[in-house]
Amino acid sequence: MQMPVCVLGAHTTLMAQCILQVRRALHSVGSKIHPFVKEALDNGRPVVALESTIITHGLPYPQNLSTAREVEEIVRANGAVPATIGILNGCIRVGLQDDELECLAKAKNTVKVSRRDFPYVLSQGLSGGTTVAGTMIVAHKAGIPVFVTGGIGGVHRGGEKTLDVSADLTELGRTPVAVISAGVKSILDIGRTLEYLETQGICVATFGESRAFPAFFSRQSGFQAAYNVLNEEDAAQLIARSLALRLGSGVLIAVPCPEEEAASGQLIEDAIQQALQDSRERAITGKELTPFLLQRVNELTSGKSLNSNITLIKNNARVGSQIAVALNKIQRAQGRRGDPSLSRKMFSAPRPVVIGGINVDFIAKAKSSTLVDGGQTNPATVRQSFGGVGRNLADCLSRLGKSPVFISAMGKDEHSASVLRYCRHMDMSSVCQLDGHSTATYCAVIAGSGELRLGLGDMEIHQQITEQYVSGFRENLRRAPLVCIDGNVPVSTIQYVCQFAREHHLAVYYEPTDVDKASKPFFSDSWRALASISPNLRELRAINRTLGHPVPADLPSKLEDVVETAVALALPLLQELHCMVITLGQHGVLVCGRSMDGSVSLHPGSCSKTTAGELCATHYPALPVPVEEIVNVSGAGDSFMAGMIAGMLDGGNTDDCVRMGLLSASLSLRSYEPVSPEISAASVSMERVQSQRWLGTKAWTLS
Template sequence: MLVSSLRRCSTRVPSAMVRAGGAVTHKRLYSQSSAFKIHPCVEEALEEGQPVVALESTIITHGMPYPQNISMARKVEEIVRANGSVPATVGIIKGKVHIGLCEEEIKFLATSKDCVKVSRRDLPYVLSRGLSGGSTVSGTMVAAHHAGIPIFVTGGIGGVHRNGENTMDVSADLTELGRTPVAVISAGVKSILDIGRTLEYLETQGVCVSTFGDSSNFPAFFTPRSDFKAPYHVRNEEEAAQLIASSLDLKLDSGVLISVPIPSEYAASGQMIEEAIQQALEEARMQGILGKEVTPFILRRVNEITKGKSLDSNIALIKNNAKVGSRIAVALSEIRKPPGGRGKELHHCKRPEDKTSDSRPVVIGGINVDFIAKASQDTMEFGGQTNPGKVHQSFGGVGRNLADCMSRLGVRPLFISAVGQDDLSDSVFQFCSHMVSPSHSQDMRGVVHVKGHNTATYCAVISGSGELSLGLGDMEIHQQITEKHVSQFADHLCRARLLCIDGNVPVPTIQYVCEMARQNSVPVCYEPTDIDKAAKPFISNSWTALTYISPNLQELLSINRTLGYVEDIDVPCKLEDRIDTAIKLSLPLLENIRCIIVTMGAHGVLLCGHRRDGTLTLRAKDKVSRDDMCAVHYPAAPIPPEDIINVSGAGDSFMAGLLTGVLAEYNTDTCVRIGLQAARLSLQTRGPISPLISPISVSAQQVLEEKWPPPRVWSISPSNGKTFLRTRH
């Protein structure tokens, strides 16, 4: 399953949500704590005010046998997503509390033989010894509160054990509910406990307890009713969310317990399960089993006695709790959403928000596993000698680079591509986990695994100054990005705010996408990739559907040759002559294309396009005159040569930044500056796309505050060539 394979490991600094002025904001509870690691998808969801549900992991480590435990964990997370929330399973991995587990971490906990059962009491010891374990209700509440997650879903909570008035055996879950402001959604408490004394203890702790649904009768885990009534009763998700919101707003520093009865179709076997519980309790007493070992022993024996029927009921109630808890989280998110918006704006930067789930940008292109070899010196010997240098692996492909950078900038495109069924594809998905949005968990479902093919690989040899000297590629897999495969996402193509295609895509697929765009008035950006692939859309009339293209000068020349506009010319060396040539080669294409963005490496970028109100416009819907065109040259962002590490992804970073600005409807200058800033960051990293790129490091506000070299503007026309207008400050 692609979705689960995408949930890979990564970390960010933890934060917690608080209310401030009616909006959802964040503050750190433990300023420099390295004990907690929040999965990027979870943290992003919290930052955007999306509903998040915490899940425990003792059900994985101690609650169910393998492989039911791992399949159960996956299924519960799927239910949470299906009901509109983001799952955040909590687990302790080698001395770190992980809030949101990736696929490998869930498998590790599900198969490990030495995991500890971790409550609040156990956290200091387990972390100090670097141990791993499953989080109990108490431990999960601590982690959820740290991250700012207000809702936690579990099966059932612990309580006061029978004869607890003598043994003082009281679950830490109850005291945690009394001091941690997290709402717990459970199926009540297990009938192996003293339910009456448990409710009394919760009252002493100041915990607001409510049942959910049609009855106020407190549920007893396997059975929907006990002989006790809860103090309060909510009928639906909205009422439950209002209750939780009131508790949070009062800042009571205590939790809320909402008890959801097991679905009625699974309650019929309740009496049989209750008899098995009584038998298991007697066996535990006879064997001297005490404390925290009682519950797992009872559950295991009950499952054996009932021949699996109790496990079926257990699974059913947990799934039901996940569904109810997720919907409550969605309702709570709506209540706490600030008026007129969903979450915060970073640095007053207008984030490009999708109007509907189907209007996201779509990127269609290649994924490569790159092996980058950088020489220690500017000059290299190519006569069979070994040149000193460093080699590392990274992940590229123009389409992947565009989708990666756009994702880092807050625009989560649907990405369509192809990889082989091999080990390299696993590493691709692990690396690309940050490209999956909580609200769009299928962002990379368009990446197909093709049996019998290799994942694309590319080897780049780079000089000491960072320039590409030689490239070798095994790109056959890109031919599997077929029209048939892409057509599965026709609804997304029709409704997309922007389509991006790279030159790795086969010609028939490019033609199909261009025709879809033409019929539905969707803007299209074509990234030529290299000289040999630049002309793919131009061998037919597909190119007339393009809105933007981003060639370098050599690729622009190849396009003109294909259209028969020029025979051959020498590419000049001087900047002014290169600008002249680029303008002349762009002019015939502007009859149909809104803007030609000519990348010029260290010399920056030249935009040739149409004016509106005296300024070059990038907005696809702007009405323009074919006789009013201009060219604007933007120098590259200032960067010391010694800071340049790799140039391979700078152009892709620039285009992703520019297109992000276009989607946010910024003016042309701001769009270009965002692109140049993203390119500058990528020039200073080993991989093609800098991990430092974010809506904070690359934002409209940030680029406006920086001093940039001024652009130069020319008026252009086919008859008069170019006429210098001004240097714009």
Template structure:
């Protein structure tokens, strides 16, 4: 049992095990224009698509969607229309995809409730307010523009017919820009429900009158109002910096020149509501029926007013998004209390930049084979300092490299302990964030080494933002290698990949776990990577994210594992230089271009591309009695190989450095053994009798 668990932990390390959903696990596709804008820290505006699929007839729906996107672009932001196409949530749609949704007569109306079904069945649909909020938040877009939100239906105190938009606003930190609540709803109860959900509501403009979609006044007041885009941006920035898990509603009144028809539309709404009730129309079918009926009764005036307010919302929302972008640039990372200038925090001559997480780990090991929950079990508890990024930077530093480590910690008691332990490293780029908790991980394992329970608080890793990392552009551009771990946000990964490619800097991606392996592959960013170091499960996730075939059940024998890894690596090598597949107790598999009897790790420009091959290196022998802590073994392996690359060593030496570092760390109570040095991992200074020979497989004839 110990050997099996140790092999599993060697592949990834227990300090990276928190059971957390990936921002996008292959089901969310970010359009390249949106991904690039986020990477460049440019403003992006999310847009819903139910207005395309259910709000207006064709071709008005298509032309309105195109006009809204054009308005967003004209104001200096990037539009990101969200829609579900063949079971995948798209954040940003192409012109063909917009047209496809506009013409579709079978599209679903996709809210939070409907997402699992639409995805499992491979269906198409228009995203509602709640569905769009989910997608926008996962993509890292803070501003979302729509027409109007749903609310408490009239008679909702009896029917309990309450839109999912309201509960989504209470659980997803997105700023929603709209024209208020549709007048077919119970506006007073809707505002009360939003208050219960903890949603900040403000009217845009000089008045706090809460608008009713077609009318600038509903008879109710917002708790607050913001005068202009700058005020709105500061309110949003303040909300986000607090780390609240609730949204913000900004209600924009319809322009005066189109509000005159409001009373006529309101009368038509009353007639349509009565007809819907008499015909027994309920649920999600109510709004489309009423809007169509009102359009008929007003002879198109309601449609014109609807389009006008949507255009206005898009204009105002884009201005707010641009102001928010400026605000964040001026103020810096939210809640930061230690954001020093680049020249003051680190040596610009760092030869490698590592961007990733830093954790305080608590390892609780029982003294019995099985642990009994609900009572105190005998055992021992030890504290160590981990995190994939930290481990890699620590190991590289001990091997004689000069890595710059970019990360974030809180201002709690753990942060001082972390900084004291890492004082041998360059930690000048580790931001200390006020009112934030340093990442912690607790693993409970049995006497035999089996993981019984793991708990992790890793929220602070999301504060390693594009804005913060971009302050170190100078170091990144001059580095020999940049290493990213999968804990950092997707937008940060996209930015570093884009910037490093522009500066011709190689990038190593360490995915950390299967959930996070997908992050660079959600866009074109993965094509800018040079090295990746996944285990087999993470390699499957990468292929699955790209829509490529991958096995549902992982093989167990070495021969089958190598064959599977080769198949999965082959399409990635169209753009990547080398795929380093970690196999735990079975060693490591290098996949890439053949050179001098092995896979070429060094970046050498050649006129002619060599044949693709794979080289399997068995792990160094280790007994169960020698294993003390396996949490940093995989990170030691990766950093050892990186060290060899930076030293210009041949592939055999690079891999042996990694295997030596991994074995040393497994024998230490710390994730990275303090005994790791440039000399202790030098294969030329270690007996050659322990070195296993690699076996080769050709990937192409």
């Protein structure tokens, strides 16, 4: 479980108990933590809390929804997991699903929920957006130490007479959460706000080289903060020290707006003054004042303040998520130096690990089953999709409810933004994004019959999935029930994973990817540490050639000959590998390995070379899919492997696991996406495959 403080020994254990207690309290009042958020917290990865009043009361539809989505993507792109907090039908949600975001964005008559409003809103089953104060409360109870917002509330102008002071300020004085904002809105009395923050004992620091306190749309307010932090590492150290002292109060990090936005600051300030005058004339006060002022300022600036508002929020999300990542590194290091049992608890939810490539795919499918060469244009449909063997495996496993740790790399470019948007249903927090690199792209030319005829790829970024980067996930690897690695990964990284597997007795499954990359583990003795591989017949021949074994010059097409050739090529490798799953395209799959209870054992933990029976092979025919329904074959093999692995993780027998894979593959064959969006834990389940009628299998004992 992730610790929200940086303390050692007994203090750390005590705080872990406190977090468990507050999570139980959160659950008792009716709450739901998004699975990705919970897994990130349980596995000690950085999480950033986000408020929802910007959705319900801050921005108009559809800008509120698009901004909320974009802010979450920025958090993911910077290495953290977003947790937008809101209330739906009387239930606190820590991490809103995309459809829940849309529900709040379109909802009418939602409540603006601060500390005082929780009892009523929850008891009446209402929906609402949490304010800064409300979000801080929930984030702290969930164990999230960093919260990003636009700007906090403060002392209203004339507050010395009206006592109109935002609950955000008192919440900062009693809830230990770091708030990353653009300072306070210039509609407020900034001087008195800073004085009130000091009275509450809140550490206030600006982000950057200056102590000039920002006023939301303006980089300077005429006031100074007590301190400044130069970068995200300094900010993280400040937050860590504050949490370690257990002061019970929060930290405010004020981030100036980007310089390119400051030019419009004076225009907006003039509009604010006019809006304040309008509010006085209309006698608007209390919680209705801020929404009125923001709407009026937007009208007076012809929308410029709205655009600036959105830019500020995105900038805060970038800075805040970088601070959260830096803080998380400190917390992990403190946990390892302290109570050793705590480090193990931080990683208490083992998950499968997938290491491999991400591609943006451009799929061109010809209208005809034959392609004309010579520079002529073949009529076709061209679509963009998202692939990469590792990504496909992680995608399918995620849809099947297995939520893998996905380790990969991509650039910081327009393609990476689209990848993160599409992969919103996956945990992408372990994917590094690198400046100066291009996200991998792949172009496939497919005949009308569904056969891949030509592939072109720019895959240099995959070389950045280095041994050094992967080694940062040692604890995830060590505790993983299963590790999948694809052939896009550099040889040195594959060797590192194999050596790690040998030392920690891990089950590693290798997906060869294509003929040219299939042999990477076989350049050395690394492959002997693998549990299983899943080549097609061409890849299996290439592997045997690398090992110096005799191989046929031509590969057969008739099923009986295909199986005979596959068995002959599998036998030399089965002296070391636990099992092999050879994909045969339209002919289905051939599973080869050691028998257990009459069938091939898929998982190495179930038997050993000394106790298992004879080597055997079982052929499983593919599910029949009419040619006219085949749309894309590029992800069928990956979907098969993920479906089979999901069955293994559920403890299924070999027949059911393989059939879960075949069902997943048949769905993806009918999809324009490499992994069909129709794949789910409901559409591909053990119960589903057990209720269906299947074509017969055939088994052989291997000599």
